[in-house]
Amino acid sequence: MNTVLVTSTGESTGKTAITLALGVLAKERGLDVGYMKPKGTRLQSSTGKTLDEDPMLARELLDIDAEMHQLEPVVYSPTFIQGAVRGKENAEELSEVISHHFEDISAGKDLMLVEGGGSYRTGGIVDLTDGDVADLLDAEVVLVADYQHPSDLDDVVAAVEDIGPDRLAGVVFNRVSDAAYDELETEVAPFLEARGVPVLGVVPTEKDLAGVTVEELANELGANFATDAPTDAFVERFLVGAMGGDAALRYFRRTKNAAVITGGDRANIQRAALEAPGVKCIILTGGHRPVGAVIGKAEEKGVPVLLVNGDTLSVTDRAEDIVSTGRTRDERTVNRMRDLLYEHADIDAIIGDIEPSGDDAVDGDDE
Numbered sequence: 001m002n003t004v005l006v007t008s009t010g011e012s013t014g015k016t017a018i019t020l021a022l023g024v025l026a027k028e029r030g031l032d033v034g035y036m037k038p039k040g041t042r043l044q045s046s047t048g049k050t051l052d053e054d055p056m057l058a059r060e061l062l063d064i065d066a067e068m069h070q071l072e073p074v075v076y077s078p079t080f081i082q083g084a085v086r087g088k089e090n091a092e093e094l095s096e097v098i099s100h101h102f103e104d105i106s107a108g109k110d111l112m113l114v115e116g117g118g119s120y121r122t123g124g125i126v127d128l129t130d131g132d133v134a135d136l137l138d139a140e141v142v143l144v145a146d147y148q149h150p151s152d153l154d155d156v157v158a159a160v161e162d163i164g165p166d167r168l169a170g171v172v173f174n175r176v177s178d179a180a181y182d183e184l185e186t187e188v189a190p191f192l193e194a195r196g197v198p199v200l201g202v203v204p205t206e207k208d209l210a211g212v213t214v215e216e217l218a219n220e221l222g223a224n225f226a227t228d229a230p231t232d233a234f235v236e237r238f239l240v241g242a243m244g245g246d247a248a249l250r251y252f253r254r255t256k257n258a259a260v261i262t263g264g265d266r267a268n269i270q271r272a273a274l275e276a277p278g279v280k281c282i283i284l285t286g287g288h289r290p291v292g293a294v295i296g297k298a299e300e301k302g303v304p305v306l307l308v309n310g311d312t313l314s315v316t317d318r319a320e321d322i323v324s325t326g327r328t329r330d331e332r333t334v335n336r337m338r339d340l341l342y343e344h345a346d347i348d349a350i351i352g353d354i355e356p357s358g359d360d361a362v363d364g365d366d367e
Helices: 015-028 053-061 078-085 091-106 130-137 150-163 178-194 214-221 245-252 267-274 292-301 312-326 331-344 347-351
Strands: 002-008 033-036 043-046 049-052 111-115 140-146 168-176 199-204 237-240 258-263 279-285 305-307
Touching: 002 015, 002 130, 002 347, 015 033, 015 053, 015 111, 015 140, 015 331, 015 347, 033 053, 033 091, 053 331, 091 111, 091 130, 111 130, 130 140, 130 150, 140 150, 150 168, 150 178, 168 178, 168 347, 178 199, 199 331, 199 347, 214 279, 214 305, 214 312, 237 312, 245 267, 258 267, 258 312, 267 279, 267 292, 279 312, 292 305
Parallel strands: 002 111, 002 140, 033 111, 140 168, 168 199, 237 258, 258 279, 279 305
Antiparallel strands: 043 049
């Protein structure tokens, strides 16, 4: 059996979609695939319990026959972290629990996929970073990273050093823009490989996986529209308007595919946002309706204005959570990531060039 742990340099890199897409690709080869996320970090409350949504999706898409407490032995919640700081969690016992459940759910599998926490460092307070988990479960590690600028390599190199060269299978760069793609392949990949770090994939940005549409965002926020404008533009990031009009305009003009979040009574910020081509919508907080001149200009420029109750900080937190996690975990996303990995990554090097065992053995060259 091969065991592959998928970790990342930071949160919201597409780690879950990549992990599950690898599972789909492995199942297409006839492999019996298992899954585990030892540290549940993307938590929601359901039926009185706090659980991670990622193992729920894995169980559905990969036909995993295991209980949630096996797939997610440690619920890495704020309460857990607080308890660990106060000495109420025993690192050795937690490791034993993870090992016990891993042994149970990996029995008879050809491939075990282990999804890391929020980043490779998550779990350090109980000696369960992703590197520690890889050692515990004897797993090879695939590191998922974003890349926009050469300075991003600092995070990659730091993660590689933490994980250790003996554990690292290689790096998959995800959501690489057209502008950075050639540089990554011709300069960055050779640089890393010269340091003994294999680059296993360079996955390009896929527009409809990079954010949410304005309409989807409005639905998730429970917002009302103050304008009659198209709502199919994609939003990838959020800017908080809390400065003067001139400073805001300079700030807004430096970004793209953004939503500006500001108070409904900040007309100067709203006007500045409408002058920036990278602003795809404006979200007004506090239940205030903008002045008629702003609505008219927004409709003229085709920029939707959303009205949301709540303060700017809480709305920003909700919106960022929607973009970073709310839409990247569904069957459509996993299937699209499956296609991207098949086209742009070395699947054999990631999951191992292994033959299926048992009655499910099939020809792996069907595609």
